[in-house]
Amino acid sequence: MNLLDAMRYLVALEQHRHFGRAASACHITQPALSNALRALETELDVAIVRRGRTYEGLTPEGERVLASANRLLREQELLQQDLHSSADTPRGTLAIGAVPSTLPFAARFAARLQARHAGIKPVVRSLSSHEIETGLEGLSLDMGLGYIERGTKFSALPQYEERYYLLRRAALGAGEPLRVGAPIGWAEAAAMPLSLLTPDMHNRSIVDAAFREAGVEIRPALETNSIVTLVLSVVEGELCSVVPGALLALARGHRGLEALPLQAPDVRTAIGFMFATNARSARALAAALAFAMATRSIETPDCG
Numbered sequence: 001m002n003l004l005d006a007m008r009y010l011v012a013l014e015q016h017r018h019f020g021r022a023a024s025a026c027h028i029t030q031p032a033l034s035n036a037l038r039a040l041e042t043e044l045d046v047a048i049v050r051r052g053r054t055y056e057g058l059t060p061e062g063e064r065v066l067a068s069a070n071r072l073l074r075e076q077e078l079l080q081q082d083l084h085s086s087a088d089t090p091r092g093t094l095a096i097g098a099v100p101s102t103l104p105f106a107a108r109f110a111a112r113l114q115a116r117h118a119g120i121k122p123v124v125r126s127l128s129s130h131e132i133e134t135g136l137e138g139l140s141l142d143m144g145l146g147y148i149e150r151g152t153k154f155s156a157l158p159q160y161e162e163r164y165y166l167l168r169r170a171a172l173g174a175g176e177p178l179r180v181g182a183p184i185g186w187a188e189a190a191a192m193p194l195s196l197l198t199p200d201m202h203n204r205s206i207v208d209a210a211f212r213e214a215g216v217e218i219r220p221a222l223e224t225n226s227i228v229t230l231v232l233s234v235v236e237g238e239l240c241s242v243v244p245g246a247l248l249a250l251a252r253g254h255r256g257l258e259a260l261p262l263q264a265p266d267v268r269t270a271i272g273f274m275f276a277t278n279a280r281s282a283r284a285l286a287a288a289l290a291f292a293m294a295t296r297s298i299e300t301p302d303c304g
Contacts, residue, residue, distance in 0.1 A: 006040040007069035009033050014066055017055055074139040081283045090287040091119030097132040098124060099146040100227045101203045102271055104249040106145050113291050120284045129202045136276050142285045144274040147202055158272040159296045165259040168240040178251050184260040186214035193221040195233035195241040207242050210267045
């Protein structure tokens with residue numbers, strides 16, 4: 001049994017939470033992944049995976065093995081970066097977790113970083129705030145992009161301020177590109193049929209707080225945990241969505257839409273990169289943080 005491979009398969013299984021998808025991500029067959037994990041259980045003499053008709057999670061012992069696997073793979077990656085790169089020519093994988101509302105910004109950052117440092121391979125994953133914090137703590141992530149207002153124990157590098165818009169079909173100019181219209185109050189927006197993110201997402205808690213401050217309650221017509229669905233529910237239906245400015249980039253390709261800045265209250269939320277300072281820094285992470293510091297902006301990336 002190859003211990004490093006088995007540890008890598010275990011990490012992939014927990015990330016994808018599905019045997020088939022984890023095997024595909026590791027470029028092996030599902031039986032090969034299952035056999036490797038069973039061999040690891042035999043080697044350690046503990047049950048690691050809770051098995052049913054589908055993947056049901058890890059046992060308590062499996063969680064401890066997963067923590068060791070993340071540390072082991074982290075040390076291997078750091079060693080590879082130390083051996084094959086320098087401060088001027090960083091190489092290696094950079095794992096970035098981003099909350100869904102920041103994905104357009106995260107994609108641009110990763111692409112520009114890779115263009116600047118061809119040896120860095122960014123891996124961007126859409127994760128909740130809690131999943132990002134867990135990933136940073138468990139060393140499965142190098143950086144997280146999200147809401148620094150949560151006051152986590154990680155270091156933060158602010159990037160921009162998130163502002164909010166009502167996205168809807170334009171009354172005029174059905175064939176025209178997305179335009180930014182006149183501001184609208186949160187109370188007025190509450191009377192419209194709204195498509196919002198689900199309550200378990202931190203962005204939704206910000207939106208709910210803004211409506212409460214405006215003195216209104218909301219009953220969404222549609223809820224989703226997908227930013228694509230959030231935009232397409234406006235494109236394909238008769239709904240309106242409350243979206244952060246960064247997501248307007250996803251609406252630019254659809255004609256006949258308008259984005260109205262939301263006011264009363266004027267809500268602005270700090271978005272930034274988070275990273276652990278109590279772990280040995282990889283060259284790829286050091287290069288990414290330097291790039292983020294050089295390119296950061298206090299302005300919201302509205303309309304991409």
